[in-house]
Every structure is written in C-alpha cells, then in structure tokens.
Amino acid sequence: MTLHLDTGVASDVGGYRDINQDAAFVAPWGAGVADGVGGGPAGDLASAAFLHRLVSAGGAQVDDGESLVRRIRAANGDLSAHVRRDPALTGMATTFTGVWFTHEGTLLLAHTGDSRAYLVRDHHLIRQTRDDSFVQSLVDQGAVSEEDAMRHPRRNIITASLRGDEGDVVRVTERTGLRGDRWLLCSDGISDYLPDEVIAAILRSVAVPQETAxxxxxxxLDAGSRDNVTAVVADIVPGERDDDAEPEFAGAAATRFIERFDELAG
Structure with a gap:
C-alpha cells in the first residue's frame, strides 16, 4: 500500500519576539521544522536558508537514510557559504527535525537540536526525539524531572545544532510508518509550554491536520509561550504519493528565499 502525508502547518512569531526565527515545510513526501538558534545572529536566515536548500536539492528524491544525511549536510553547508559571504553572520545556526518518505516508502526521521517529533499511534502519544540540550542531560541524570525541565531557566541551552560545520551532528533513523499514524513536529515554543498530556489531547481530538496545527x-500562546511557535501535523494516509508536489513553507521560510526556490525547482 502506498502511503503519503496529509499535512497542516502553522507558525506564529508570538507576543514576545520581533522576528519569527522558526521555519517549516510540508509536502506529501516529507515535512520538517527548523528553529533558528536564539542568541545568535540571523536565526531566521539560518532556518529558512537551511530548509530551502534541503527541499530544493532534488525535492522528494531520497533513496535511503544515507541519501537524506547527504541532503542535510549539503543544506548545512549553505550556512557556511552565507557566513563566508558575510562574516557578521558567524555563529548563526538552526535546529532541524523532519520526517521523509524514501522512494520505497520507508519513513525516515531526522533530528538535530531541541525541536521535537511526537507520534500518536493507537491513541498513545510517543515522543520520538531526545532534546540536544543542557536540561535534557539533567533529566537523563535524574537531577531534574520532566515537569521541572519545562520551567528550568537554562532550558534554551542546546548542545547540538546545524551551523555549517562538517562535524555538526546529523541523525537520521528509520521508522515504521503505518496508516493512521499522526506525527507532530514542533519548535520548543510549543513543547516548553504545553505538557505532553495537553499536546496528546489536542492531537487526538481534532481530525483535520491544519485545524490541529x-x-x-x-x-x-494561551499558555504564555515567550518564543516563536511552530507546529507541523502530518497524518500518514493511503494513496499515491505525489513526489513532484512542491512544498508549502511557513514561518521564516515563507518570507525568505521563495524566489530562489522557484528558480531552483523550476
């Protein structure tokens, strides 16, 4: 049975930021969220440039996990090219969490940073990623509870990101994609402010992906998020997958590089 993604995407700058540094894309063959690293220069440029390079370099053409790793590293290399052209951008970086169907229908999960992926299967919410963050290391050590981690003053310190370096961490793993699965990809503007039980209730209660996002x-925002907030909801549904479908962008990626993407994709 051929499967594809039925998606919804939403992104908001929030009430406490001047610029949306989150970026996202959705397509029948893949989806992802990138969050420009706070405290560094041009986070919106980093997240948008990374995503546009990632999806414009061949669209859905991914054969396996190694193929997606190469795509991610190529997109990451674009960040270093920006820095070479403008040294004032030194230090810009982004997270990335995404899902992607291969030609053969294998579902891949890519993750670097503290944007998250959740899976709802048989009504159970299962977190699929581990945050690359200082606070997550405290949770792993038992020094901080998951609940306290949401309020920890150093929760925004991340330990891995994509900044254009060859040694940046890039993780891609295979997942089993089943009909009826629902994936949530989100920035920490959501996961730092909504407990898992609230996220699960919303994901289970609304059928349409866009309405859910x-x-x-x-x-x-109602919970007082002080960050940009971005959500991608992707349902795995039966039907032919249009690997030629152009992605829809949101957040910083919807306002930056659209003309360049059109040129590369055309």
Whole structure:
C-alpha cells in the first residue's frame, strides 16, 4: 500500500519576539521544522536558508537514510557559504527535525537540536526525539524531572545544532510508518509550554491536520509561550504519493528565499 502525508502547518512569531526565527515545510513526501538558534545572529536566515536548500536539492528524491544525511549536510553547508559571504553572520545556526518518505516508502526521521517529533499511534502519544540540550542531560541524570525541565531557566541551552560545520551532528533513523499514524513536529515554543498530556489531547481530538496545527499554536500562546511557535501535523494516509508536489513553507521560510526556490525547482 502506498502511503503519503496529509499535512497542516502553522507558525506564529508570538507576543514576545520581533522576528519569527522558526521555519517549516510540508509536502506529501516529507515535512520538517527548523528553529533558528536564539542568541545568535540571523536565526531566521539560518532556518529558512537551511530548509530551502534541503527541499530544493532534488525535492522528494531520497533513496535511503544515507541519501537524506547527504541532503542535510549539503543544506548545512549553505550556512557556511552565507557566513563566508558575510562574516557578521558567524555563529548563526538552526535546529532541524523532519520526517521523509524514501522512494520505497520507508519513513525516515531526522533530528538535530531541541525541536521535537511526537507520534500518536493507537491513541498513545510517543515522543520520538531526545532534546540536544543542557536540561535534557539533567533529566537523563535524574537531577531534574520532566515537569521541572519545562520551567528550568537554562532550558534554551542546546548542545547540538546545524551551523555549517562538517562535524555538526546529523541523525537520521528509520521508522515504521503505518496508516493512521499522526506525527507532530514542533519548535520548543510549543513543547516548553504545553505538557505532553495537553499536546496528546489536542492531537487526538481534532481530525483535520491544519485545524490541529492551528489549535496547537493557539494553546501555546494561551499558555504564555515567550518564543516563536511552530507546529507541523502530518497524518500518514493511503494513496499515491505525489513526489513532484512542491512544498508549502511557513514561518521564516515563507518570507525568505521563495524566489530562489522557484528558480531552483523550476
């Protein structure tokens, strides 16, 4: 049975930031969220440039995990090219969490940083990623509870990101994609402010992916999120997958590089 993604995406700058440094894309063959690293220069440029390079370099053409790793490293290399052209951008970086179907229908999960992936299967919410963060290391050591981690003053310190260096951490793993699965990809503007039980309730209660993404954004803002907030909801559904479908962008990626993407994809 051929499967594809039925998706919804939403992104909001929030009430405490001037610029949206989150970026996202969705397509029948893949989806992803990138969050420009706070405290560094041009986080919006980093997240948008990374995603546009990632999806414009061949669209859906991914054969296996190694193929996606190469695509991610090529997109990461674009960040260093920006820095070479403008040294003032030194230090810009982004997270990335995404899912992607190979030609043969294998589902791949890519993750670097503290944007998250959740899976709802048989009504159970299962977190699929481990944050690359200082606070996550404290949780792993038992020094901080998951609940306290959401309020920890150093929760935004990440330990891995994509900044254009050859040694940057790039993880891609295979997952089993089943009909009826629902994936959530989100920036920490959601996961730092909404407990898992709230996220699970929203994901289970709304059928339409776009409406679900919109509701997650609204809930995070109502919870007092002080960050940009971005949600991608992707349902795995039966049907022919259009590997030629152009992606839809949101956040910083919807306002930067659109003309360049059109040229590369054309």
């Amino acid at each position: 919109d509701l997650l954004i609204a809930a995070a």
